[in-house]
Amino acid sequence: MGTGHSIDTPIRVAPFGIDSVISVVDDLLVERIRKYYANEYQLPFESIPRSTEDGRAKRITAYLNTVEEVVRKKFDDIRNQPFFSDNDKAKYFEMLPDSSTLKKKWKQLLAMAPSKERESLEKQLTDQMEPGSIDVNIMAKVDRLLNNNDGEPMSNEYSDANAAFRGFARSNLRSSVVLSAGFNPRLYNYMSEFRDFYRDAAGELKKTIVLKVSDFRSALIQGKFLAKKGLEVSEFRIESGLNCGGHAFASDGQLLPAILREFNEKKDQLCKTFEPLILSFYESMGWEYPESAGKEDPLVTVQGGIGNFGEAERLMNEYGMDKTGWATPFLLVPEATPVDDPTRELLRDAGEDDLYLSGVSPLGVPFNNVRKTGSEKWTQARAETDKPGSPCPKGFLQFNTEFTKNPICTASSQYQLLKIDEINRSELDDVEKGKKRSAILEKTCLCDHLGNGALISLGILKEHRGPQAVCPGPNLAWFDRFYSLREMIDHIYGRCESLVPKNRPHMFAKEMAMYVDYISKQTELTDLSDTKAMKRLKTLYTNLVESMEYCGEIASGNAYGDENLASLADAVERERARLDEQFESATAMA
Numbered sequence: 001m002g003t004g005h006s007i008d009t010p011i012r013v014a015p016f017g018i019d020s021v022i023s024v025v026d027d028l029l030v031e032r033i034r035k036y037y038a039n040e041y042q043l044p045f046e047s048i049p050r051s052t053e054d055g056r057a058k059r060i061t062a063y064l065n066t067v068e069e070v071v072r073k074k075f076d077d078i079r080n081q082p083f084f085s086d087n088d089k090a091k092y093f094e095m096l097p098d099s100s101t102l103k104k105k106w107k108q109l110l111a112m113a114p115s116k117e118r119e120s121l122e123k124q125l126t127d128q129m130e131p132g133s134i135d136v137n138i139m140a141k142v143d144r145l146l147n148n149n150d151g152e153p154m155s156n157e158y159s160d161a162n163a164a165f166r167g168f169a170r171s172n173l174r175s176s177v178v179l180s181a182g183f184n185p186r187l188y189n190y191m192s193e194f195r196d197f198y199r200d201a202a203g204e205l206k207k208t209i210v211l212k213v214s215d216f217r218s219a220l221i222q223g224k225f226l227a228k229k230g231l232e233v234s235e236f237r238i239e240s241g242l243n244c245g246g247h248a249f250a251s252d253g254q255l256l257p258a259i260l261r262e263f264n265e266k267k268d269q270l271c272k273t274f275e276p277l278i279l280s281f282y283e284s285m286g287w288e289y290p291e292s293a294g295k296e297d298p299l300v301t302v303q304g305g306i307g308n309f310g311e312a313e314r315l316m317n318e319y320g321m322d323k324t325g326w327a328t329p330f331l332l333v334p335e336a337t338p339v340d341d342p343t344r345e346l347l348r349d350a351g352e353d354d355l356y357l358s359g360v361s362p363l364g365v366p367f368n369n370v371r372k373t374g375s376e377k378w379t380q381a382r383a384e385t386d387k388p389g390s391p392c393p394k395g396f397l398q399f400n401t402e403f404t405k406n407p408i409c410t411a412s413s414q415y416q417l418l419k420i421d422e423i424n425r426s427e428l429d430d431v432e433k434g435k436k437r438s439a440i441l442e443k444t445c446l447c448d449h450l451g452n453g454a455l456i457s458l459g460i461l462k463e464h465r466g467p468q469a470v471c472p473g474p475n476l477a478w479f480d481r482f483y484s485l486r487e488m489i490d491h492i493y494g495r496c497e498s499l500v501p502k503n504r505p506h507m508f509a510k511e512m513a514m515y516v517d518y519i520s521k522q523t524e525l526t527d528l529s530d531t532k533a534m535k536r537l538k539t540l541y542t543n544l545v546e547s548m549e550y551c552g553e554i555a556s557g558n559a560y561g562d563e564n565l566a567s568l569a570d571a572v573e574r575e576r577a578r579l580d581e582q583f584e585s586a587t588a589m590a
Helices: 009-016 027-040 055-079 088-094 101-110 116-128 160-169 185-191 216-227 256-266 268-285 291-295 309-319 328-332 341-349 374-383 413-425 430-441 446-457 474-478 485-492 507-525 531-555 565-589
Strands: 020-023 134-139 176-180 208-213 233-239 299-303 323-325 355-358 367-370
Touching: 009 020, 009 055, 009 088, 027 055, 027 160, 027 446, 055 088, 055 134, 055 160, 088 101, 101 116, 134 160, 160 176, 160 185, 176 233, 185 216, 208 216, 216 233, 216 256, 216 268, 233 256, 256 268, 256 299, 256 309, 256 507, 256 531, 309 323, 309 485, 328 341, 328 474, 328 485, 355 474, 355 507, 374 446, 413 430, 474 507, 507 531, 507 565, 531 565
Parallel strands: 020 134, 134 176, 176 208, 208 233, 233 299, 299 323
Antiparallel strands: 355 367
């Protein structure tokens, strides 16, 4: 959900036992949020200036420790509340899944008359309460290597990803680091330097590793690389390539159900492949590896576009997923996410046409976006001046060396002025020049803008001082008001009337349409005389056709709960026709 819109979510939901994830890409943002919460909870605060040696890692560690302390305070307050009252302790138990043993015991407690036995069960339930996990996301490929004060490159230890990882590793948290956005060998090698990611004498891992993956092959390759260093992956988190929030990393045409089917058929290979490598590493280090630990298979979970209980049930029952992840709908839950009022209202009112895959990211990767944000208005206004682009106040996405020795960001004024000058001097016709200029001027300062909504919502920043960007998944179009935390949790578990209408397209149908749109866009951008490029288009086409055929099989089966399988059947017919038309046209032009 971007750098800002889950920045304090654990403080809001972890006291109720709900797991959540913080992004720590922006260490300057976390420092400002740390100051805010230190003041709110009367905690000691000493600023860690931008110029501090190893400041990025230190700021992240300090913030995560602050979050852990605040969550613990809030959780202890809830745990110390009495039973048989309409309070947050009751809310804690009410929001648990109905299958939870703890919830079943709580319901048993409510039916008991006062007695020693009831007092004993009250204590037992209170002792078994746990806060949610405070997990941390690091985009592995967002990994600048900075220069020192003399302009010389610093060692790998100080790269952005390594410093962020070090910040998490040195924190007090017992939780997971979620690695996303690709395979980074430099980071993966560095991880082996921290003992908390290895089992202790009791067989426990203080900190665990979660990998976001696009397919089974990626899971196997990355997991094997880590296993050779004795590092275990506790969870493989599968995400739809396009039907998600934030940056969209498209697959080679395989739709989510086809990817899940392969995981379900082959997931036993994961443990069988990794376990001997891990044991070999421990043996080489002279460490004891507990027998019980070898029986722990990594979890396989899924997220991206899930909209109702029926879809989640299919993912769990048909594909053996251990858990499902929900994010975008929580942007409309003020109890869970720090979103400024104008942006939250924009999200509430957004329809399908307002949510789109944009080209605003300086990374050059499609970015899920919503129209008419403060960020969009600010960027357009700058584009109409003689100095478009951003001053680049943070620089986390400085990777381009097209015009400069040191990397700069494609959303920066420096880059945009240089690139537009090059376009203007080129021999392209006016139409092509206009297209290229528009593509450059669309780039937005995500580093800064994605964090502003949180700062505004907490009263740290005035609205007019901070353009707000947000990156919801397209699923948000079907959620049309603000919700309480309990409402959203009940919706996820199918315990209330669905919060989305019956005509909402199935998550698989939406993803399918997005992939056909994606291939259409790729066709426009591809030199059809390029044999290699045409081969990739054909691979995309072939894989997507196979996935569509499988979706047709799903659509002909029985629905889970409130699944809209009819929309999936319609999508297979409609999108296959669109795909064939596009591919035939491209082939004819090649």
